[in-house]
Amino acid sequence: MADTLRLTEIFYSLQGETRTMGLPTVFVRLTGCPLRCTWCDSEYSFHGGSIHALDDILAEVAGYRPRYVTVTGGEPLAQPNALPLMRALCDAGYEVNLETSGALDIAEVDPRVSKVMDLKAPGSGEHARNRFDNLMHMGPNDQLKFVLADRVDYEWARMQIDQHGLADKGGELLLSPVHGQLNPRELADWIVADNLPVRMQLQMHKYLWGEEPGH
Numbered sequence: 001m002a003d004t005l006r007l008t009e010i011f012y013s014l015q016g017e018t019r020t021m022g023l024p025t026v027f028v029r030l031t032g033c034p035l036r037c038t039w040c041d042s043e044y045s046f047h048g049g050s051i052h053a054l055d056d057i058l059a060e061v062a063g064y065r066p067r068y069v070t071v072t073g074g075e076p077l078a079q080p081n082a083l084p085l086m087r088a089l090c091d092a093g094y095e096v097n098l099e100t101s102g103a104l105d106i107a108e109v110d111p112r113v114s115k116v117m118d119l120k121a122p123g124s125g126e127h128a129r130n131r132f133d134n135l136m137h138m139g140p141n142d143q144l145k146f147v148l149a150d151r152v153d154y155e156w157a158r159m160q161i162d163q164h165g166l167a168d169k170g171g172e173l174l175l176s177p178v179h180g181q182l183n184p185r186e187l188a189d190w191i192v193a194d195n196l197p198v199r200m201q202l203q204m205h206k207y208l209w210g211e212e213p214g215h
């Protein structure tokens with residue numbers, strides 16, 4: 001259908017992750033994802049949701065009068081109209097972040113959007129889906145992220161950073177533990193011991209609100 005999207009939820013919260021962590025942000029969570037990361041915290045967005053006109057989504061976002069808007073999911077790029085949605089959000093003057101799995105082509109995303117792209121580590125069960133070609137579309141305003149379940153994932157991330165020269169690409173390089181699985185302190189100690197050129201992140205919203213959807 002023209003100019004519609006399947007939507008799970010829109011909510012206003014504090015961004016819990018990435019470079020804009022702690023900033024009030026409207027979240028637009030689109031429905032559906034072709035991946036099944038073992039530790040995914042957003043499985044409720046795989047199915048269901050409801051169809052909305054792009055203009056209605058814009059109107060609901062505008063009602064919060066936000067500065068920051070994050071488009072997430074599910075996998076936003078699995079819906080073709082995510083591209084016009086992000087363009088329209090940029091045109092409306094918001095600072096737009098896209099959370100994406102790294103498994104779909106990011107080439108056509110509006111350059112004003114800050115892409116937050118995961119490279120899925122082996123513990124996710126989805127690392128065969130990584131599109132390394134996407135790395136050439138990542139710029140200084142983008143953020144590359146590894147979510148790590150264990151030491152094996154950490155070693156894998158370290159190898160990718162080295163092999164692809166990820167520390168020199170500009171933009172943020174983020175490492176996070178899988179919440180409730182990898183002890184954050186262990187990850188912190190590994191990063192310091194290896195002098196890794198990354199920023200470590202925790203999911204702040206889970207310390208504030210637990211795993212409740214809508215936060």
Ligand SMILES: C[S@@+](CC[C@H](N)C(=O)[O-])C[C@H]1O[C@@H](n2cnc3c(N)ncnc32)[C@H](O)[C@@H]1O
Pocket residue numbers: 033039040041042072073074075076099100101102116117118145147176177178179203
């Ligand atoms: C739910 S995903 C939605 C966007 C997109 N599908 C993706 O994977 O980036 C948003 C972010 O949450 C992260 N995430 C999901 N479950 C997590 C968990 N249990 N612990 C830490 N981060 C998690 C993902 O790795 C991703 O960076």
Ligand SMILES: Nc1nc2[nH]cc(C(=O)O)c2c(=O)[nH]1
Pocket residue numbers: 013014015016017027042072073099205215
């Ligand atoms: N507060 C809050 N911050 C977030 N950052 C990324 C989220 C996501 O699920 O993509 C998220 C979320 O669900 N809530």
Ligand code: SF4
Pocket residue numbers: 033034035036037040041042043073074075101
């Ligand atoms: S790609 Fe994102 S939404 Fe899809 S299963 Fe993985 S973490 Fe969840």
Ligand SMILES: [Mg+2]
Pocket residue numbers: 041042
């Ligand atoms: Mg979340």
